[in-house]
Amino acid sequence: MTTTARALPLAKRYDTGILRWVTTVNHKDIGVLYLVTAFTFFLVGGIESLLIRLQLGEPNNTLLSPEAYNQIFTMHGTTMIFLFVMPLMAGFGNYVVPLMIGARDMAFPRLNALSYWLFLFGGLLLYSSFLLGGAPDAGWFAYAPLTSTQYSPTHGMDFWVLGILMTGVGSTVGSLNFVVTILNLRAPGMKMTKMPMFVWQQLVTSFIILFALPSLTVAATLLFLQRNFSAPFYLAPQGGDPLLWQHLFWFFGHPEVYILILPAFGIISEVLPVFSRKPIFGYSAVAYSGVAIGFLGFTVWAHHMFAVGLNPIADAIFSLDSMIIAIPTSVKIFNWIATIWGGKINFKAPFLFAVGFIAMFIIGGLSGVSLATVPIDFQVEDTYYVVAHLHYVLFGGSVFAIFAGIYYWFPKITGRLLSDRVGKLHFWIMFIGFNLTFFPMHILGLLGMPRRIYTYGSQYGWDTLNLLETIGAFIIALSILTFLWNLFTSLRGGEKAGNDPWDAHTLEWTTTSPPPAYNFAAIPTVHSRRPFWDQKYPHLAD
Amino acid sequence: MSRKKIFSPQKILLTIGLLSGLGLAGCAGSPTWFEPASSNAALITHLGTIIFGIAIAVFVIVESLLIFSVVRFSRKRDGEPAQIEGNTRFEIAWTAAPALILVVVFFLSLQTLTRVAYSPATDPAGAPASANALHVRVVGHQWWWEFDYPDQNIVTANELHVPVNTVVNFDLESVDVIHSFWVPQLAGKTDVIPGHVNHAWFQASQTGTFHGQCAEFCGTEHALMRFDVVVQTSDQFQAWVTQQQAPVATMTGAAAQGEQLFLNGACIACHTINGTKAQGKVGPNLTHLASRSLFAGASFDNNAANLKRWLSDPPAMKPGTQMPNLHLSQSDIDALVAFLTSLK
Numbered sequence: 001m002t003t004t005a006r007a008l009p010l011a012k013r014y015d016t017g018i019l020r021w022v023t024t025v026n027h028k029d030i031g032v033l034y035l036v037t038a039f040t041f042f043l044v045g046g047i048e049s050l051l052i053r054l055q056l057g058e059p060n061n062t063l064l065s066p067e068a069y070n071q072i073f074t075m076h077g078t079t080m081i082f083l084f085v086m087p088l089m090a091g092f093g094n095y096v097v098p099l100m101i102g103a104r105d106m107a108f109p110r111l112n113a114l115s116y117w118l119f120l121f122g123g124l125l126l127y128s129s130f131l132l133g134g135a136p137d138a139g140w141f142a143y144a145p146l147t148s149t150q151y152s153p154t155h156g157m158d159f160w161v162l163g164i165l166m167t168g169v170g171s172t173v174g175s176l177n178f179v180v181t182i183l184n185l186r187a188p189g190m191k192m193t194k195m196p197m198f199v200w201q202q203l204v205t206s207f208i209i210l211f212a213l214p215s216l217t218v219a220a221t222l223l224f225l226q227r228n229f230s231a232p233f234y235l236a237p238q239g240g241d242p243l244l245w246q247h248l249f250w251f252f253g254h255p256e257v258y259i260l261i262l263p264a265f266g267i268i269s270e271v272l273p274v275f276s277r278k279p280i281f282g283y284s285a286v287a288y289s290g291v292a293i294g295f296l297g298f299t300v301w302a303h304h305m306f307a308v309g310l311n312p313i314a315d316a317i318f319s320l321d322s323m324i325i326a327i328p329t330s331v332k333i334f335n336w337i338a339t340i341w342g343g344k345i346n347f348k349a350p351f352l353f354a355v356g357f358i359a360m361f362i363i364g365g366l367s368g369v370s371l372a373t374v375p376i377d378f379q380v381e382d383t384y385y386v387v388a389h390l391h392y393v394l395f396g397g398s399v400f401a402i403f404a405g406i407y408y409w410f411p412k413i414t415g416r417l418l419s420d421r422v423g424k425l426h427f428w429i430m431f432i433g434f435n436l437t438f439f440p441m442h443i444l445g446l447l448g449m450p451r452r453i454y455t456y457g458s459q460y461g462w463d464t465l466n467l468l469e470t471i472g473a474f475i476i477a478l479s480i481l482t483f484l485w486n487l488f489t490s491l492r493g494g495e496k497a498g499n500d501p502w503d504a505h506t507l508e509w510t511t512t513s514p515p516p517a518y519n520f521a522a523i524p525t526v527h528s529r530r531p532f533w534d535q536k537y538p539h540l541a542d
Numbered sequence: 543m544s545r546k547k548i549f550s551p552q553k554i555l556l557t558i559g560l561l562s563g564l565g566l567a568g569c570a571g572s573p574t575w576f577e578p579a580s581s582n583a584a585l586i587t588h589l590g591t592i593i594f595g596i597a598i599a600v601f602v603i604v605e606s607l608l609i610f611s612v613v614r615f616s617r618k619r620d621g622e623p624a625q626i627e628g629n630t631r632f633e634i635a636w637t638a639a640p641a642l643i644l645v646v647v648f649f650l651s652l653q654t655l656t657r658v659a660y661s662p663a664t665d666p667a668g669a670p671a672s673a674n675a676l677h678v679r680v681v682g683h684q685w686w687w688e689f690d691y692p693d694q695n696i697v698t699a700n701e702l703h704v705p706v707n708t709v710v711n712f713d714l715e716s717v718d719v720i721h722s723f724w725v726p727q728l729a730g731k732t733d734v735i736p737g738h739v740n741h742a743w744f745q746a747s748q749t750g751t752f753h754g755q756c757a758e759f760c761g762t763e764h765a766l767m768r769f770d771v772v773v774q775t776s777d778q779f780q781a782w783v784t785q786q787q788a789p790v791a792t793m794t795g796a797a798a799q800g801e802q803l804f805l806n807g808a809c810i811a812c813h814t815i816n817g818t819k820a821q822g823k824v825g826p827n828l829t830h831l832a833s834r835s836l837f838a839g840a841s842f843d844n845n846a847a848n849l850k851r852w853l854s855d856p857p858a859m860k861p862g863t864q865m866p867n868l869h870l871s872q873s874d875i876d877a878l879v880a881f882l883t884s885l886k
Contacts, residue, residue, distance in 0.1 A: 066762045066861050139759050145736060146719045146761055151684075236737025242720060243735065276615070282628040285637075307722060307731040307757075309740040312659040316652055323644045327637060334636035337608050344623045345616040355612055362604050366597040369644070373593055373651040375586045375658055378730025379575045382722060382757040448573035448726040450757045453765035460753070461572040540625050 025109035026517055030116050031095025032413065037120055038088035044127075045079035046480065048072045050473055053437075057470035059458040069454035070137040071156065075126075077140030078160065081260065082167050083123045085398050089263035090115070090174055092405050093202045095413060097178065099508035099515060100196045102187025102524050107180040111173055118170030126163030129156050136160035139452065141253065142223070144234030144245035149227050158227060161220045168213050168220075175206035182206075187507070189526040193287075196506045196529070197280055200287045201266030204294040205259055211298065212255035219248035243308060250301035258297040260394055262290055264401030265332060268354050271404050272336055274504045275351035276343025279530060279542060282335045289328035296325045306377045315374045322372035329365055333358060346502070349423030353404035356431055360396025364389055367442065382452075385445025391438045403427075403483070410490075411497030415513045418494060422486040426479050433475030440465040440472075505530035573753035575726040579773065580744040582658045583728055589654040593647060600643070658730070661711050661743035675709040678702065680742075682714070682721035682734040682756070684864065685763035686826055686839040696786045697814070699826030700840040702771045705779035706749050714740040722758035725771050731757045746773040762862030768840040785886075786830050789817050793884060800881025803874055812865070815885070825865060831885045838863065849879045 021033060051072050055064045064072065094112065098105055106112045129135045134154035138147045147157045182203045186195065195203075223245070225231040232238035234245045265286075273280045280286055302310060302318040310318075336358055345351065367389040370376050380386060403426075411417045449462050456462055500509040510532050511520055528534050534541035578584040615623075661675075680702075681688040689702045704710045714723055714734040721734040723742055732742040756767035774782065793801045804810070810820035816829040831837070837844045838852065838860055851858075853875045856865040870878070 066765065070759075070762065070764075143720055143759070146759070151719055151761055236735075241737060243738070276623070278623055279625055279627050281626065282633050285628070285633050308733045308735065309738065312655055315659075316655060319651060320648055323648055326644060327641050330640040331633070331637050333604065335633070337604075337611055338629075338632065340608075340611045340615060342623055342626060343615050344619060344621075345612065347616050355608065358608055359605060362601065362608075366601055369647065370590075370593050370597060373589070373647060375651060375654040375730065376590050376593060378658070378732075379583075379586055379590070379726060381731060382724075382759075446574060446576060448575070448753070448755075450724075450755055452759040455765045459571055537622070540622055542625070542627065 025105075025113045027094050027098050027106045027109065027112060028413075028515065028517075030112050031091050031093075033116050034087050034091030034094055034119070035413075037116075037123070038084050038086075038091055041079050041083035041123060042088070043480070045076050045084055046477065048076040048079065050477060052076060053470040053473040055454060056456075056466050058467065059456055059463050061455060064454065066454045067134075067137065070139075070452075071130075071135040073452060074136050074139050074156075074160075078126065078136070078164075079123075080394070081140060081256065082164060083119075083126070085260045085394065085402070086171060087119050087167075088402055089202075089205070089260070089398075090119075090171070092198075092263065092267070092409070093178060094174075096409060096508055097181065097199055097202055098185070099412075099511070099519055100199050100506050101182065101185060101190060102507050102520060102526065103181065103185035104519050104523075106177050107185055108177050111177055115170040115174035115177065118173070119167050122163045122166030122168075122170060125166060126159055129159035132159070141249060142245075143249075144223070144240075144242040145236070147223055147227070147245075148235060158224065161224045161227075164220055165217060168217055171209050172213055175209040178202055178206040179210070187523055187526050190531075193284075194526060194529050197269035197283070197286060198263070198266035201262045201269070201290050204290045205262045208255045208259050208262070208294050208297060212252045212259070214252075215248050216252035219245060219252070222248075243305075246305055246308065247301070250304045251298070253304065254301045255294075255297040257393070258293055260398050262293065264357065264398045265290060267401045267405040267408070268336060268357055270506070271350045271354040271408050272339045273530075274408075274502050275346045275348060275354070276340050277346065277503070278339060278343045279505075280335070281338035281341075282331075283529060285331055286335050289331045292328040293325060296321065296328070300325065303372055303377070306374050307381055312374075319372050319374045323369060326365060326369050326372075333362060333365070348407075348502070349418070349420050349427060350404045350408040350502075352424060352427045353400050353407060356427060357397060357400040357404060360392055360400060360434070364392030364396055367392065380445050382450055383445035384441040384449045384451055387451050388438050388441035388445060391434075391441070395434060395438065400430075403430075408502070409508075411501050412508055412513045412515070414491060414494075415497055416490055416494030417497050417501055418490045419486050422482060422489075426482040426486060429482055430476060430479035433472050433477075433479055436472030437469050437476060438472070440469050500532070503536070505533040507531055510535075573726045573755075575730075577727055579727040579748045579750065579752060580729065580746045582744050583726075583730070584747070585654050585657055586730060589650060592650060596643065596647065661741070662709055662745075675711055676704060677711050677713075678704075679713045679715065680723055680734065682716040682718070682723070682760070682767075684718050684761055685756070685767040685860075685862070687754075687756075687767070687769045688826065691783075694783050694787065696783065697827040698786065698830065698834070700769045700836060700838075701834045702754070702769060703779060703782045704746060704771065704773055705776050706746050706773050708776075709743060709745045712742040714742060719760050720758050721756045721760050721767065723754070724757040725752050725754040727752045728754075728771060728773075733758055746771075749773045749775060749778075763839065763860055766839045766841040766860055768836075770836060770840055782833075785833060788830075790815060790829060790885065793881060796877050796880035797884040798881075800877035800879070803877055804881055808868055809878075828882065828885060832883050833886055846879050846883050849882055850875055853878055 021029065024030060051064065055061050055069055134156045136156035136159060138152050138157060142160065146152060182199055222233040226233050232240040234240045234242050236242060269280055269286055299321045300318055302314065303322045306315050371380065371389060407418055407423050444462055444465050447462060449456065497513045499512055507524060524531065528542040530542060575583055575587055578587045677693055679690040679692060687700050689699065690697050714732055716734045716736045718736065722731045723734055724731040728746055729742055729744040732740050734740060750773055752771045754769040754771055756764060760767060805818055805820055810822055812822040812824035814821050814823065814827045834844055836842060841860060842848045853870055855867045856863050857867060
């Protein structure tokens with residue numbers, strides 16, 4: 001039987017302009033769409049945080065009404081979690097994972113596009129509430145029964161539920177796509193134990209999303225039925241129970257923390273070895289501690305509920321589980337330090353952000369252990385101490401890692417390097433602003449300041465620290481402006497990157513910057529964990 | 543408890559303050575659990591100083607390692623570094639070390655938990671139930687606190703009076719959303735949840751007035767849902783009880799006119815004044831309003847000027863409050879305030 005080579009019929013392609021971006025199914029285009037959209041939401045959430053800090057800059061301030069303040073802090077939390085960190089990590093994943101594993105695209109390109117558009121329109125739906133009668137105002141954690149129509153009469157919470165469900169479907173579809181891609185499309189020779197660490201963490205994160213999100217979906221759907229069809233799931237007077245919400249929400253909510261931080265661990269585990277010119281120290285320990293965190297993350301949800309009156313035995317068990325998670329986390333930190341140890345450091349902006357990540361994440365981890373200590377939690381829960389803790393994990397952690405990733409992969413994505421000098425300036429301004437904003441929150445919490453209050457009196461001794469935090473927040477804003485300036489000047493006139501500006505280890509650096517639509521002319525065969533390094537330095541090969 | 547401790551609360555807070563380069567200037571008067579005023583809160587403070595001490599030690603060690611490795615290995619040198627992929631001994635060591643520290647932390651935590659979780663006056667396994675224990679029912683409302691003393695037949699709001707050195711047991715209930723009962727210097731938080739009756743307790747060890755505040759986000763005026771706890775000597779507390787149990791005095795002059803306005807107006811739909819036809823349960827019981835130093839969720843000083851401002855337009859003073867603007871005339875307001883300030 002003879003075969004005739006024949007081109008597959010292609011859909012009409014739009015290579016330029018807006019039509020390209022609307023119709024694309026290429027993983028790199030979708031990755032860029034994710035990154036740009038998520039970063040835009042970061043700017044919006046950042047402006048919300050500046051409003052919060054302006055309001056709290058002095059006691060008895062009347063800049064914002066209590067109603068406005070409650071809407072803004074609800075939208076700040078919801079935005080940063082669902083519309084910034086989660087999709088931004090998905091953006092890195094989309095762009096980088098297929099390149100790292102030597103694939104031509106994600107397993108399901110059209111589904112991939114669907115995930116992005118669901119995220120975008122979910123976010124726009126959520127934000128349209130500002131124009132359509134009021135934004136959600138019950139906090140990103142949306143505790144029942146404050147979310148019922150009796151106590152939250154605007155349609156804000158309905159927008160919240162629908163926006164969350166929509167982005168949630170996008171995340172679920174996207175995660176499924178990652179799992180199938182990573183399990184099936186790896187280059188020949190790339191066994192699971194040879195995958196880059198970022199791919200490992202994306203795989204674990206995708207599984208966590210698949211198992212955790214259903215709980216939020218159920219909780220939010222019940223809430224929607226309650227608000228619109230009088231089904232009183234969370235209303236005590238009609239036989240429901242407000243604590244049902246808390247269990248369902250935190251069964252999702254705590255794994256969510258790992259959804260936000262594991263991809264950050266992945267970025268750090270790529271950047272540190274490249275800039276230390278060494279392999280990751282303890283590959284298996286770093287990979288499997290991520291898996292361990294993924295599993296353990298599902299056993300600790302009630303540590304958000306120590307004060308609800310569970311019995312002390314349940315408190316003790318959830319406390320123990322929470323402390324156990326600190327072990328794989330410490331393992332990672334020591335492995336990262338050991339990766340730097342003995343290296344020959346190429347001291348560039350991505351490395352600086354990665355080190356900043358470790359330094360700040362240590363603080364977040366230690367305050368986390370103190371929060372898992374139940375009696376201390378009774379005193380610090382729902383105070384600014386928790387606000388400090390979560391920002392040391394999600395800003396000092398995730399956001400510093402995100403910038404490490406941006407400085408690291410920007411040349412691959414655009415073909416040009418970001419300015420290293422401006423990048424370091426950006427780092428130091430952000431580092432100072434971050435610590436000035438969030439470190440004093442630990443002390444304010446210990447001094448008795450509760451979270452989520454729109455005002456406070458001058459009699460409590462909280463004034464000075466609050467003012468410092470407000471100044472710090474504006475210093476962070478300045479650092480973001482520095483970054484944007486770097487971004488725009490480098491896009492126009494940045495140094496040409498070439499294929500491999502960092503002398504890196506993994507496959508994405510073997511192809512051009514930016515890579516062609518098909519990524520690789522020939523799919524490489526992989527023999528080790530650092531295929532590109534081993535090709536460049538055969539005498540130093542693994 | 544002994545004052546001579548290696549890690550005194552003051553030292554720890556000072557250390558944290560110095561670390562941040564801020565000091566603790568201007569923090570006097572803060573409702574901080576680092577100045578505990580009850581036996582149970584002191585236990586948590588003691589635990590806190592130990593845990594924070596351990597955390598600071600770990601912080602210093604790990605951050606030093608990180609900074610040293612970055613500085614040391616940034617030096618320019620020839621050749622490529624050794625391509626070390628791991629070291630099982632080291633990795634076992636730095637898995638075991640945090641595990642050991644956490645075992646210590648967990649057992650210290652457990653020890654304190656068993657002592658603060660159960661009230662000594664109700665714990666079946668602990669001391670015999672004390673006949674001296676005071677029982678108070680706390681009811682959370684958007685956005686004020688109701689305190690019922692069932693054994694003394696007293697209902698009051700936003701100002702909790704308790705005797706010193708006495709176990710006080712609380713039943714916590716909510717009529718609307720979730721609140722959280724918290725007096726940092728006397729006890730950690732316990733949530734106040736509709737459909738549930740939660741329990742809390744403390745045993746104050748010194749007299750004084752302590753700041754309490756709702757700690758769970760509960761809607762528009764979460765920030766203005768405060769209360770005061772007045773810890774008194776046994777004699778002072780008895781005097782307070784006697785005063786609260788007294789019937790309303792006979793009013794004269796403007797106060798009598800205000801009383802008539804109150805009892806024949808809309809006020810009685812929401813407020814109770816014992817021994818009159820005013821039996822509303824939506825707002826605070828006002829029988830002895832003038833004996834309290836603050837009002838409206840302990841947000842404003844209780845004086846004639848503030849009460850007049852309040853009655854002329856409550857939502858202007860506290861946006862979101864459930865008390866509507868009743869559009870009272872100035873003369874009615876004057877009379878009502880004369881009445882309210884007489885409710886000693």
